[in-house]
Amino acid sequence: MNAVEFIIAGMLAAATPFLLAALGELVAERAGVLNLGVEGLMALGAVIAFIIVYQGGGHLLGFLAAGLASAALSLVFAVVALGFRANQVATGLAIGILGQGLSALFGKSFESLTVKGLPKLSLPWLSDIPVIGGLFSQDIVVWLSLAATVAIWAVFAYTKTGLVIRAVGENPKAARALGYPVIAVRFAAVAFGGALAGFAGAYAAVVYTPLWADGMIAGRGWIAIALVVFGTWLASRIFLGACLFGAVSLASLAAQTTGLDVSSQLLSSLPYLVTIVVLGIISSNRRLLKLNGVASLGEPFEP
Amino acid sequence: MSALSGPFLPLLVRREHASLSVKLIAPPMALALATLLNLGLYLLMGRDPVAIFHAMLLEPFLSWASFSEVLLKTGPLLLVAQGLAIGFRAKVFNIGAEGQFILGAIFASAIPVWFPQATGQWIWPSMLVIGALGGALWASLTAFWRVKLNANEILVSLMLALVAAQLLNYLLLGPWKDPNGFNFPQSVMFQYDAMVPILIPGTRVNVSLLVACAFSLGAWVFMQRSFAGYKLQVGGLAPRAAGYAGFNEGRAIWLSLLVGGFAAGLAGAAEVAGPLGQLQRSISTGYGYAAIIVAYLGGLHPVGIVFSALLMAALYIGGDNAMVSANLPVAAVRVFQGSLLLAYLVAIAFVRYRLEWRHAAHASTP
Numbered sequence: 110m111n112a113v114e115f116i117i118a119g120m121l122a123a124a125t126p127f128l129l130a131a132l133g134e135l136v137a138e139r140a141g142v143l144n145l146g147v148e149g150l151m152a153l154g155a156v157i158a159f160i161i162v163y164q165g166g167g168h169l170l171g172f173l174a175a176g177l178a179s180a181a182l183s184l185v186f187a188v189v190a191l192g193f194r195a196n197q198v199a200t201g202l203a204i205g206i207l208g209q210g211l212s213a214l215f216g217k218s219f220e221s222l223t224v225k226g227l228p229k230l231s232l233p234w235l236s237d238i239p240v241i242g243g244l245f246s247q248d249i250v251v252w253l254s255l256a257a258t259v260a261i262w263a264v265f266a267y268t269k270t271g272l273v274i275r276a277v278g279e280n281p282k283a284a285r286a287l288g289y290p291v292i293a294v295r296f297a298a299v300a301f302g303g304a305l306a307g308f309a310g311a312y313a314a315v316v317y318t319p320l321w322a323d324g325m326i327a328g329r330g331w332i333a334i335a336l337v338v339f340g341t342w343l344a345s346r347i348f349l350g351a352c353l354f355g356a357v358s359l360a361s362l363a364a365q366t367t368g369l370d371v372s373s374q375l376l377s378s379l380p381y382l383v384t385i386v387v388l389g390i391i392s393s394n395r396r397l398l399k400l401n402g403v404a405s406l407g408e409p410f411e412p
Numbered sequence: 413m414s415a416l417s418g419p420f421l422p423l424l425v426r427r428e429h430a431s432l433s434v435k436l437i438a439p440p441m442a443l444a445l446a447t448l449l450n451l452g453l454y455l456l457m458g459r460d461p462v463a464i465f466h467a468m469l470l471e472p473f474l475s476w477a478s479f480s481e482v483l484l485k486t487g488p489l490l491l492v493a494q495g496l497a498i499g500f501r502a503k504v505f506n507i508g509a510e511g512q513f514i515l516g517a518i519f520a521s522a523i524p525v526w527f528p529q530a531t532g533q534w535i536w537p538s539m540l541v542i543g544a545l546g547g548a549l550w551a552s553l554t555a556f557w558r559v560k561l562n563a564n565e566i567l568v569s570l571m572l573a574l575v576a577a578q579l580l581n582y583l584l585l586g587p588w589k590d591p592n593g594f595n596f597p598q599s600v601m602f603q604y605d606a607m608v609p610i611l612i613p614g615t616r617v618n619v620s621l622l623v624a625c626a627f628s629l630g631a632w633v634f635m636q637r638s639f640a641g642y643k644l645q646v647g648g649l650a651p652r653a654a655g656y657a658g659f660n661e662g663r664a665i666w667l668s669l670l671v672g673g674f675a676a677g678l679a680g681a682a683e684v685a686g687p688l689g690q691l692q693r694s695i696s697t698g699y700g701y702a703a704i705i706v707a708y709l710g711g712l713h714p715v716g717i718v719f720s721a722l723l724m725a726a727l728y729i730g731g732d733n734a735m736v737s738a739n740l741p742v743a744a745v746r747v748f749q750g751s752l753l754l755a756y757l758v759a760i761a762f763v764r765y766r767l768e769w770r771h772a773a774h775a776s777t778p
Contacts, residue, residue: 204754331571
């Protein structure tokens, strides 16, 4: 398998943690809530899933528990930031630190242990195509994440639920005047985002690299938040952005294994550098951000 | 709110005047709340909460030896937090102080690494200056991205912190590795003149604590007494009003980030030129992130931050104690830090709001 085939085949799996977490953050931000705790939510989900799978509970239970745990932690965020109207930036940072701390605490005795990942499910015919065939051979979580992307896109594009979430994020006062429960919608959006961040962490820890190491999320939660900006709050573009980051992280992996004479530290920081560059390019287009951005993002709502 | 049911609803009602007394008791209340929550967690983990409480929160203050270590840790936390608080009050969220700290340490180390034989009283002061400039330089990237490219400073500064950690690894595994260091990822030990002089004999507390105190005084004068500081705060509280008044937003962002980066870089330099005496991987034990908590816990006020920096430093030392004496994992300190900030954010909500129990029928009419 050459490097191109390697990247094509693995891109979606590498993209999945970014994709799931970014989709969750998208829903929260669409409702007007900036949750910066994604890194911690992913770290918590990762450790919970790892412990359960390691103890023989199976992947399904692992993912469910991870989603529940991270949703619960994100509800703590919601109580403080939405209930007590605290600064969302500070609350998100606190949740991030707390989540990473809990992750390290729970994972302490599992350091360097491994579990078995998930088998690949191949699409007939398509997965036999040369070069790009690997694209059609993925594990079940990747397939489900693709379905989730389409579902979230459809909810915002076509359903009343999507419209209500957007109204709450765009103009909470007007949404309330129309009778929509602003705070309740925001709580639900945050919990949903938390659950997806938990799944993202679980995927990273028990499927993508099924080995426990403290700090294994390694900034992916932050990149997921940046992805929401890259995708200008659209699920379809967030998917493309996640694929870009999947490809970037695989490319640096491929470069390291082929013995290319580039320092491994430079390669490790490649995703961060790409984030910085792309963030600069997208953000400098102020019209684009204004067009799709969320008007009340990060502002507390006082009924 | 329709989400809640029952005859009585707790409602946050805005106070006419912000309550100063709540503002003053919020930090101790938050500490008490966080302590209770964490002791509960230790109990669940099957540890002895009393022993941990003693090791973590009392022992740092019980002997001069450990209190001097608290003072040693207070220096960097105080410096970084004072710098960050200036930006936070202007609503410029530089959360990458960790990276600016690392760059400060790297820049400062350049002198003893490149000139290991150099002697003279000029060495350690120039290391501090160069380190501070290095931190400011790293922060200026974020400022440029924010002002010129409109990019979110939270994300850019954090990404740069992650890059800085890799840069440090690169130097320590490659060009700056001590050739006689048994392959450990660390630089050569610095010469005597590259070390900040000891302030209190018999301890490791050095002159950088004085630097941090001087910086705090400067921050107080700047924020509470100067027009530039006033403009910065108006920009944070009422950006539109600041715009109408002609206060330049871009300049506020540059100033916030440069001051924050300068202070963090200075702290990083003082760390390698102080207790460490060399550049190593673990130059920062999360000071850049902990300082965010210190800044908030101190109410973003230069005086409050002095107390919160002391508290956070004690938590670090206490956490080490508890690790040794009560076998508490070091991650417990991060859990404590996170829950402390959360508890504080809840407590200060009552500065601007009071809780009122209203009948459900009236609750919908604010």
